[in-house]
Amino acid sequence: MTVILPKIFSGISNVRAGMSTRIGNESNTEIGINLSYNVGDNPTRVGRNWRKFFAQVGISEHDLAVPLQCHSNNVLKVDTPGEYRECDALITNTIHVALVVTVADCVPILLFDPINRAVGAIHAGWRGTIGLIVKRAVEKMKAEYRTDPVQILAYIGPSAGVCCSEVGEEVAIMFGNKIVPYHEKKIFIDLKNENTLQLLQQGVLGNNIEVSTSCTICEKELFHSFRRDGQKSGRMRAVICMMQ
Numbered sequence: 001m002t003v004i005l006p007k008i009f010s011g012i013s014n015v016r017a018g019m020s021t022r023i024g025n026e027s028n029t030e031i032g033i034n035l036s037y038n039v040g041d042n043p044t045r046v047g048r049n050w051r052k053f054f055a056q057v058g059i060s061e062h063d064l065a066v067p068l069q070c071h072s073n074n075v076l077k078v079d080t081p082g083e084y085r086e087c088d089a090l091i092t093n094t095i096h097v098a099l100v101v102t103v104a105d106c107v108p109i110l111l112f113d114p115i116n117r118a119v120g121a122i123h124a125g126w127r128g129t130i131g132l133i134v135k136r137a138v139e140k141m142k143a144e145y146r147t148d149p150v151q152i153l154a155y156i157g158p159s160a161g162v163c164c165s166e167v168g169e170e171v172a173i174m175f176g177n178k179i180v181p182y183h184e185k186k187i188f189i190d191l192k193n194e195n196t197l198q199l200l201q202q203g204v205l206g207n208n209i210e211v212s213t214s215c216t217i218c219e220k221e222l223f224h225s226f227r228r229d230g231q232k233s234g235r236m237r238a239v240i241c242m243m244q
């Protein structure tokens with residue numbers, strides 16, 4: 001299975017992080033490697049892919065904390081594995097609690113505070129981005145764990161690039177002056193950049209932010225894309241976990 005390992009966390013022995021793709025030799029189906037039970041894929045195969053992915057990142061499948069994402073801007077502090085409703089971001093300072101994000105175009109963001117030892121995982125689509133969910137996650141890490149943003153290492157993962165993020169006027173209005181006029185009469189938003197700006201405004205250092213250049217819509221061999229493939233699109237997972 002092809003797994004993306006963020007460079008920003010490489011060399012740090014007590015944190016593990018990764019993101020799945022749709023490539024792997026287990027996938028002899030059209031959908032490719034998929035980690036969601038809710039898109040019509042064979043549950044046995046999804047389970048096998050699920051275990052393989054987390055094993056490859058070095059995380060136990062019993063340690064997962066999974067937000068049941070709803071395009072909110074709610075950030076939840078968790079101390080145990082499990083499923084969590086009504087939220088799109090989790091933070092923890094507990095080892096062996098692996099924070100999971102589920103995506104297919106939306107932006108997965110992973111945060112690590114190596115000084116006060118805390119992590120965060122955020123799902124930011126355009127609604128979450130407008131709702132400043134990344135800003136709220138950093139604020140909650142500051143409040144709960146005394147995190148200094150200057151120390152945070154951040155990963156902004158593969159997601160819809162500005163190249164493919166054309167929006168209608170109703171979304172553009174909500175983004176205000178943040179829209180990117182790309183072609184005449186078309187309006188584009190740049191979610192990776194918006195979330196990067198939220199981190200910078202919170203005091204995270206530019207050198208401490210790794211931004212994936214991959215576009216999930218353009219790179220169809222490697223990534224699932226809801227916008228490209230619709231309801232039956234597979235899903236990818238990103239995860240971060242502190243170890244002993």
Ligand SMILES: [Zn+2]
Pocket residue numbers: 160161162163164215216217218219
């Ligand atoms: Zn693209």
